[in-house]
Amino acid sequence: MEIFNTKDLVSELVPHKGKMLLLDCVCNYDFKEVKITTEVHVTRDSLFYDENLGGVPVWVAFEYMAQSISALSGLYGRSKGEAPKLGFIMSVSSFNAKIPVFKDGETVTVTVHETVRMDAAVTFDGSAMVGETLAATATLNTVEVDDPQKTLGLN
Numbered sequence: 001m002e003i004f005n006t007k008d009l010v011s012e013l014v015p016h017k018g019k020m021l022l023l024d025c026v027c028n029y030d031f032k033e034v035k036i037t038t039e040v041h042v043t044r045d046s047l048f049y050d051e052n053l054g055g056v057p058v059w060v061a062f063e064y065m066a067q068s069i070s071a072l073s074g075l076y077g078r079s080k081g082e083a084p085k086l087g088f089i090m091s092v093s094s095f096n097a098k099i100p101v102f103k104d105g106e107t108v109t110v111t112v113h114e115t116v117r118m119d120a121a122v123t124f125d126g127s128a129m130v131g132e133t134l135a136a137t138a139t140l141n142t143v144e145v146d147d148p149q150k151t152l153g154l155n
Contacts, residue, residue: 001028002078004071010038013074014067015086019047022060023067027109029075034114036072040064042102055103058128061136062092064110065126069142072112085144090121095138099130106130112140120144 004010004026011021022040029036043049048056066089077083102108109129116123120143128136 002075010071013078014070016067016070021067022047022064023071023110026071026075029072031076031079034072035111036068036075036113037109037111038064038068038071040102040108040110042104042106042108044104049104050101053101055101055106058097058099058101058136059095060102061097061108061110061128062089062095062126062138062140064108064128065112065124065138065140066142068110068112068126069124069140073144085146087122087142087144090141090143093139093141095136097136099133099135102128102130102135108135115139 007021007024010023010026011017023038024041025039027037027039042056046056048060073085112124112126114122115125122142124140126138126140
């Protein structure tokens with residue numbers, strides 16, 4: 001299993017760059033279970049950091065989950081010698097927050113796994129943990145596309 005334990009290495013898997021790249025590490029992944037675990041280290045430099053809250057609002061967890069899905073796609077493509085497919089979040093449902101904020105200095109562990117695949121439409125269940133505390137859960141409905149420009153009607 002390849003190791004992706006720095007932001008620079010994670011950036012090889014996802015299209016997000018600069019401050020928009022929120023993931024710090026890919027901890028593990030399993031293609032048979034179609035599952036990935038990633039980490040985000042919350043700091044004052046985090047894109048969504050809010051001084052008034054002393055951290056990142058928990059609703060950002062769905063973007064952590066989305067980028068984790070992107071990293072899993074990147075890993076899968078890499079394993080086949082292909083570029084990862086691009087995808088879009090079609091909806092986020094059943095978002096349930098157990099805490100209000102990811103605080104400065106905390107590490108958020110994100111796990112997503114595929115639950116349904118129908119052609120290009122793929123559903124994932126995700127969770128975000130801080131230590132042993134469940135922070136948030138959600139279901140993300142996504143679609144994979146071969147040509148995002150064409151899909152968006154830009155060609």
